[in-house]
Amino acid sequence: xxxxxxxxxxxxxxxxxxxxxxxxxxxxxxxxxxxxxxxxxxxxxxxxxxxxxxxxxxxxxxxxxxxxxxxxxxxxxxxxxxxxxxxxxxxxxxxxxxxxxxxxxxxxxxxxxxxxxxxxxxxxxxxxxxxxxxxxxxxxxxxxxxxxxxxxxxxxxxxxxxxxxxxxxxxxxxxxxxxxxxxxxxxxxxxxxxxxxxxxxxxxxxxxxxxxxxxxx
Amino acid sequence: xxxxxxxxxxxxxxxxxxxxxxxxxxxxxxxxxxxxxxxxxxxxxxxxxxxxxxxxxxxxxxxxxxxxxxxxxxxxxxxxxxxxxxxxxxxxxxxxxxxxxxxxxxxxxxxxxxxxxxxxxxxxxxxxxxxxxxxxxxxxxxxxxxxxxxxxxxxxxxxxxxxxxxxxxxxxxxxxxxxxxxxxxxxxxxxxxxxxxxxxxxxxxxxxxxxxxxxxxxxxxxxxxxxxxxxxxxxxxxxxxxxxxxxxxxxxxxxxxxxxxxxxxxxxxxxxxxxxxxxxxxxxx
Numbered sequence: 059x060x061x062x063x064x065x066x067x068x069x070x071x072x073x074x075x076x077x078x079x080x081x082x083x084x085x086x087x088x089x090x091x092x093x094x095x096x097x098x099x100x101x102x103x104x105x106x107x108x109x110x111x112x113x114x115x116x117x118x119x120x121x122x123x124x125x126x127x128x129x130x131x132x133x134x135x136x137x138x139x140x141x142x143x144x145x146x147x148x149x150x151x152x153x154x155x156x157x158x159x160x161x162x163x164x165x166x167x168x169x170x171x172x173x174x175x176x177x178x179x180x181x182x183x184x185x186x187x188x189x190x191x192x193x194x195x196x197x198x199x200x201x202x203x204x205x206x207x208x209x210x211x212x213x214x215x216x217x218x219x220x221x222x223x224x225x226x227x228x229x230x231x232x233x234x235x236x237x238x239x240x241x242x243x244x245x246x247x248x249x250x251x252x253x254x255x256x257x258x259x260x261x262x263x264x265x266x267x268x269x270x271x272x273x274x275x
Numbered sequence: 276x277x278x279x280x281x282x283x284x285x286x287x288x289x290x291x292x293x294x295x296x297x298x299x300x301x302x303x304x305x306x307x308x309x310x311x312x313x314x315x316x317x318x319x320x321x322x323x324x325x326x327x328x329x330x331x332x333x334x335x336x337x338x339x340x341x342x343x344x345x346x347x348x349x350x351x352x353x354x355x356x357x358x359x360x361x362x363x364x365x366x367x368x369x370x371x372x373x374x375x376x377x378x379x380x381x382x383x384x385x386x387x388x389x390x391x392x393x394x395x396x397x398x399x400x401x402x403x404x405x406x407x408x409x410x411x412x413x414x415x416x417x418x419x420x421x422x423x424x425x426x427x428x429x430x431x432x433x434x435x436x437x438x439x440x441x442x443x444x445x446x447x448x449x450x451x452x453x454x455x456x457x458x459x460x461x462x463x464x465x466x467x468x469x470x471x472x473x474x475x476x477x478x479x480x481x482x483x484x485x486x487x488x489x490x491x492x493x494x495x496x497x498x499x500x501x502x503x504x505x506x507x508x509x510x511x512x513x514x515x516x517x518x519x520x521x522x523x524x525x526x527x528x529x530x531x532x533x534x535x536x537x538x539x540x541x542x543x544x545x546x547x548x549x550x551x552x553x554x555x556x557x558x559x560x
Binding site: 068071072075134136138139163168195223224226227229233236237238240241243244 | 329330331335336337338340367368369370373375376380381382418459461462465473488489555
């Protein structure tokens with residue numbers, strides 16, 4: 059045990075560097091997912107234009123059906139090769155995870171909005187609320203509650219999926235651990251560290267989502 | 276969904292999308308070969324080199340978090356002679372399976388990642404003169420009944436890494452051997468330790484080092500396949516940079532740079548599993 063802690067302490071700068079990359083990508087992707095997902099979700103719930111609906115649906119399906127690994131390849135290798143844009147590994151990772159997160163988030167937002175009964179809209183209008191007031195004061199507060207469990211679950215999925223970024227040359231905490239394993243030949247210490255780390259990152263979120271779900275039911 | 280839509284338009288869109296991507300990659304790869312890469316590197320003030328970060332003793336991260344190893348020593352010398360400072364270098368950490376893609380999409384200038392020269396790869400990248408040689412080896416637990424390649428028949432499992440020479444060799448020449456494939460070296464060797472396969476095939480140099488470090492494992496084959504060579508790789512068509520590296524390797528061989536690098540970088544890892552440095556290094560041949 060002492061030996062394990064010593065090993066982790068000696069390699070703390072490297073592990074922190076990797077953790078920083080992991081959390082940075084996950085946090086940026088979460089941020090853009092919430093904004094993009096909210097906008098797209100509201101659009102899908104309220105704008106009944108066939109073309110808009112089909113485009114939004116196609117976007118969602120593309121990110122659901124095609125593996126994230128392939129998307130990373132596309133943005134890191136294919137797009138720069140074709141366009142002479144220089145896209146760094148981190149930028150490609152944030153872009154892909156944001157686009158994926160936004161597509162999933164849009165479905166969560168749309169689903170939540172669709173479950174608000176028509177009566178809530180009618181009642182709001184009946185007491186003379188404007189469109190903005192109706193959405194901000196009546197619809198959103200109810201919809202946000204219904205989104206939260208799904209949204210938090212999505213964040214834990216994003217955190218766990220970040221380990222794919224090694225394919226575009228980003229050294230995340232998993233890759234850092236592998237580098238340390240190769241030098242020190244201590245796989246168990248480092249995999250145990252990763253297990254505890256991801257547990258510590260994701261479990262509180264998972265608990266929070268369950269608690270919120272209970273409270274709202 | 277209340278109104279199920281036909282699947283066909285969606286499939287058609289997906290196929291079109293796929294071809295679009297392919298076209299983009301092709302356009303990208305056929306372009307931008309003409310610029311003088313040496314001038315580009317000098318203007319930039321640093322050379323970008325793709326190395327491994329988890330393959331000691333060739334490319335790994337040392338205690339201080341610096342890139343180190345036999346490949347890295349050569350990379351730093353190239354930076355020193357090209358730009359006058361061995362620190363004018365940016366290391367990109369690669370995986371075995373994405374090395375070619377990094378070169379093709381202009382993400383690195385040179386790959387020095389234990390890159391074995393094969394005819395298939397030579398169609399996609401340009402190799403400079405070799406600085407090391409390698410054949411395939413097989414490692415197995417001491418207690419294993421497997422004592423040679425022949426012992427791998429009869430439903431035994433061989434562990435290999437995706438995208439490596441070992442995978443290609445066994446797929447082509449021994450299709451009857453069951454392969455268990457991994458993306459990462461870390462996973463592959465751990466799988467061998469965990470008994471998920473009977474033996475593991477990889478470049479012999481990597482196995483020399485690994486068997487020296489891990490007691491309880493034996494080298495059962497050390498010279499399979501065509502004794503391949505390891506060479507720096509540059510982007511296809513980058514003749515300027517390749518010619519510069521070729522000349523540099525000739526001069527480095529004359530001053531026994533590679534023999535010195537063997538002594539400082541490789542010998543501590545191989546121990547006595549390699550008796551003659553010429554089994555591993557090439558000095559300007």
